[in-house]
Amino acid sequence: MNNEFADAIVAYGQGDYADALRLFLLAAEAGDASAQYNLAFLYDTGRGAPQDDAQAVAWYRRAAEQGYASAEHALGVMYLNGRFVPQDYVEAAKWFHRAADQNNASAEYNLGLLYETGKGVPADDAKAVEWLRKAAAQNHVGARYSLALREGSDEATAQYDAEAMKAFRRAAEQGSASAQYNLGVMYGSGRGTPRDEAEAARWFRKAADQNNAGAQYNLGAMYDHGRGVPQNDIEAARWYLEAAAQCHHGAQYNLGLMCESGVGVPQSYVQAHRWLSLAAAGFSEVGLPFACRASG
Secondary structure: OOHHHHHHHHHHHOOOHHHHHHHHHHHHHOOOHHHHHHHHHHHHHOOOOOOOHHHHHHHHHHHHOOOOHHHHHHHHHHHHHOOOOOOOHHHHHHHHHHHHOOOOHHHHHHHHHHHHHOOOOOOOHHHHHHHHHHHHHOOOHHHHHHHHHHHOOHHHHHHHHHHHHHHHHHHHHOOOHHHHHHHHHHHHHOOOOOOOHHHHHHHHHHHHOOOOHHHHHHHHHHHHHOOOOOOOHHHHHHHHHHHHOOOOHHHHHHHHHHHHHOOOOOOOHHHHHHHHHHHHHHHOOOOOOOHHHHHO
16 A cells, blocks of 8 residues: 555545545555545545546546456446446446456445346346345345345345345435435335334435435425425426436436426426426437437
8 A cells, every 4th residue: 555545545434535646646646546446435425625537537537447356346346337428338248247346335236226127238138136145145235135036035125125224324324415315215115114104204305415416306296295395386396406407317208298388387388398308318228328418
């Protein structure tokens, strides 16, 4: 471990993200794959510098090309979601495979989901279960939950619901947007906890404030239907727009309907056609994944 990397770890642990970024950059430019990954993570999360997808992708790629498993997985996620790179399930599967071959549990889980849905790889239920089991063996909550749902056992599902709830809460309270989103889903569906739509909305809001598109969409839907929050068309449209700008196709569709009817937003058939067209392209998986980003 070089001095810059060691000092960067200390700075990060002390919450001095700007200094951590500076030190990780020095080590990363010297070719340290772990520093390259950590630098990418800081750019990805906007810690120590403004959030920058381009820099995140570039540094994840440099670390991934050195075989750093966490970077391979992160690069796969970016291709999966189309963040600053064209959405490409084949590329996502390639990088997930590389990380999974190094026993990265998150990559094993995501690879299992791709085999389950046939995105980027031929649909293969046996391989899906194989990768999910590998991830579950490393106590990956999502994988264990997916397998429990496959088993169809109420007892097994309840057990994994409770475990997932605990894991999501721990991560959510530490600021993880994805965990906050998942906690909202658990409260909204009553899985692992009594159903509580107000609590679901609270967690969706925390994730939405961190630009989690799924949470933004769900929060918009809650305002749209008055579930867990007072019904408010303007707030619904605002959150749908935030998610739609991140290429959430459900949000694009709902926003298009609101533009068409003039509910929550000024009526505009032009805008309605635009958002509905983007949603249709996305749902059919043929369209331009960044067309919505260009509009901001």
